[in-house]
Every structure is written in structure tokens, then in C-alpha cells.
Amino acid sequence: MHSTPLIDTQLADIPARHGKVRDVYDLGEHLLLVATDRISAFDWVLPTGIPDKGRVLTGVSQFWFDQLDTPHHLVTTEVDQMPLPxxxxxxxxxxxxxxxxxxQVVPMECVVRGYLAGSGWKEYQQSGTVCGVQLPSGLVESDRLPEPIFTPATKAEMGEHDENISFERMAAEIGTELAEELKARSIELFNKGSAHAEKCGLLLADTKYEFGHxxxxxxxxxxxxxxxxxRYWPADQYQPGGPQPSFDKQFVRDWLLASDWDRNSTPPELPEEIVEKTRAKYIEAFERISGGEFAWK
Known part of the structure; x- marks a missing residue:
């Protein structure tokens, strides 16, 4: 039997910020990032958690930090080595x-897209562009792009939407030199991630990175x-021309859309079947990406 979902954490007397999924504690010299099992959809944090989801997120992040030859913020994931009260x-x-x-966080989401999906697909239908990047005409939903594109977004405060912006606006806000470096670094990381994902039978459709000094x-x-x-898609089911099955909250979103929830009031509890299916998808993503077995089955 899997563990009870961790919805909330309280570490006594330590300053904390609580995001949609992570609780961030200030330990003085370092930060402690706790990935809870909270899940959000349609800008609401749902009352039901997905058991071990936070462990999947932490495990996948650790895998990539270990794999990618790039400076990063991770010191350790070993709890016994942490200076906890x-x-x-x-x-x-x-x-x-x-x-x-x-x-010191750069206030930009560094989004890279290799396929036409989500908000990018919506914009393309209207203007033939994604965040000001002109794309070839005649593309269909989920098409692979000729090459990955960098499409930044502003980092929104809690409860607000991130806003897709052009590279030019990003450069105007944070400086051209930093913007160019973020673009180059993000595309390089995306290409490495995509190559690994394809070996695991996955397509990395798009992702977002965050950077700081x-x-x-x-x-x-x-x-x-x-x-x-x-957005990860199973390569063996890939069929452009519509949305693809994915390794995230798809079961949750589909169930909520089919329910009578109005998206303006407190969301309903998720049924156990949806919780189980969603947990299984997250664990499958972890095992495919990392090549290891999930320790908390």
C-alpha cells in the first residue's frame, strides 16, 4: 500500500514560502525545497493529493541535475545530511x-518548445507565430517544429497567470546579454533532454527552466x-493532428472537465481511481526517464 499523500508541511520556527506544490524553507545559508503531493489544475490547488508525486518530482530533478553538465543549485537530496532542527x-x-x-532568481520562465502544443498551438492558429517567433504555415497541433524555439514567459505571482512574451521584450526587461545567455543555455539543455527522452521512448514536447545568480x-x-x-509524450503513440496522451495531470484534467465543477468554486475531491491512475503515470515517467525503479512503490 502506498503512503498517505503529504499535503502540507510545517517546520517549526523556520521562515517559509508555500507555493502550489513546493514548500520552501529558509535555513540561512541554504534553502530547503520540499515537494509535497499537492496537485493543481486550472489554477486551483486540489483538495486531494497524489501519493508520492513529490518524490517523483524530486527524483526526476535529481536525475537531470546529475546528468546535465551545467552549474546548478542542488547541494544534496540526502535528508540525513541536511541541517534540520x-x-x-x-x-x-x-x-x-x-x-x-x-x-537571486531571474524573473523569467525559460520555455523551450520542440512541438506545437498548448498555448503555443493556440497562438499559432491565430497569428502563425509563437511568442513572436514566425513558424512555417500549415502546421497541425502537436507537429514537430523544424527546430526547438525559445519562448520566454514572465514569472507570475501566486494566483496569476504566467504571460508569454517575445524574446525582444525579455531582452528589454533583463538585458540583451543575459537574455541571449539564457536562450542559448535553455536550448542546449532542451536538446540534451530530448535526446535522452527519445532513448527512453518519450518525446519531450516542451519544458521550462528557471535560472538564478x-x-x-x-x-x-x-x-x-x-x-x-x-510535456512528455509516449513516442509509440505519437500522432500529430490533435492532442497527445501525456505523463502528467491528464487524468485529473479530463475528470474535472467531465464533472460539474464550475472552476470558480472550491474543487471537488478526486476519486480514488483517478488518484491511482495519476500516481501510476508519474511513477512511469520517473522510471522511464531515470532508468531506475521507483523506491516507494
Whole structure:
């Protein structure tokens, strides 16, 4: 039997920020990022958690930080090596926490798209562009793009939407030199991620990276190419011309859309079947990407 979902964490007397999925604690020299089992859809955090989802996100991020030859913020995922206060239940945190360097966050989502999906597909239908990038005419939903494109977005505050912006606007806001470096780094990471994913029978349709400055260096932060920050598709089912099955919240979204929930009031609890199917999808993504067995089955 799998574990009870971790919905909320409270580490006594430690300053914290609570996001949609992560609780971030300030330990002085470092940050402690706790990936809970919360799941959000349609800008709402749902009342039902997905057991071990946070462990999948942490495990996938750790895999990529280990694989990618790029400066990053991860110090350790080993709970016993972390400077936690006395009395903290380390077992609850095991597998779902990252001790990280502090960084001054660049206020941009660095999105790279290899396929035409989501908000990119919507914009393309209207204007033939994605975030100001002109694309060939005649593409259909989920088509592979001639080459990956960099489509930044502003980082929204809690409860607000990220806003897709042009590269030119990004450069105007943070400086051309930094914008060019972020673009080059993001596309390089995406190409490495895509190549690995394809070996695992997955297509990395799009993903977002976040960066920050620490000790005078631009480093990769937050989560990396997880099922929450990326769109992964099974390669053997890929068929352009419509939406693709994915390794994220698809069961949850589909169930909510079919329910009578109005998206303006508190969301309903998810049925156990949807929770189980969603958990299984996250674990499958972890095992395919990492090549290892999920330890909390």
C-alpha cells in the first residue's frame, strides 16, 4: 500500500514560502525545497493529493541535475545530511526534499518548445507565430517544429497567470546579454533532454527552466524536466493532428472537465481511481526517464 499523500508541511520556527506544490524553507545559508503531493489544475490547488508525486518530482530533478553538465543549485537530496532542527520527522521528508544554494532568481520562465502544443498551438492558429517567433504555415497541433524555439514567459505571482512574451521584450526587461545567455543555455539543455527522452521512448514536447545568480554565476534552479514542468509524450503513440496522451495531470484534467465543477468554486475531491491512475503515470515517467525503479512503490 502506498503512503498517505503529504499535503502540507510545517517546520517549526523556520521562515517559509508555500507555493502550489513546493514548500520552501529558509535555513540561512541554504534553502530547503520540499515537494509535497499537492496537485493543481486550472489554477486551483486540489483538495486531494497524489501519493508520492513529490518524490517523483524530486527524483526526476535529481536525475537531470546529475546528468546535465551545467552549474546548478542542488547541494544534496540526502535528508540525513541536511541541517534540520531537532524534532523534524525526517522519514516524512525522505525522497522529497532538496537542499539547495540560495540564488537571486531571474524573473523569467525559460520555455523551450520542440512541438506545437498548448498555448503555443493556440497562438499559432491565430497569428502563425509563437511568442513572436514566425513558424512555417500549415502546421497541425502537436507537429514537430523544424527546430526547438525559445519562448520566454514572465514569472507570475501566486494566483496569476504566467504571460508569454517575445524574446525582444525579455531582452528589454533583463538585458540583451543575459537574455541571449539564457536562450542559448535553455536550448542546449532542451536538446540534451530530448535526446535522452527519445532513448527512453518519450518525446519531450516542451519544458521550462528557471535560472538564478549565485556566487557570481548563472545557475540552473528549481525543478528540471519533471512531468510538472514539461510535456512528455509516449513516442509509440505519437500522432500529430490533435492532442497527445501525456505523463502528467491528464487524468485529473479530463475528470474535472467531465464533472460539474464550475472552476470558480472550491474543487471537488478526486476519486480514488483517478488518484491511482495519476500516481501510476508519474511513477512511469520517473522510471522511464531515470532508468531506475521507483523506491516507494
Amino acid at each position: 531537532d524534532g523534524v520527522d525526517r522519514e516524512v521528508l525522505r525522497g522529497r526534499v532538496m537542499l539547495t544554494k540560495k540564488a 549565485a556566487d557570481g554565476e548563472l545557475i540552473l534552479i528549481d525543478e528540471v524536466m519533471t512531468p510538472d514542468s514539461s
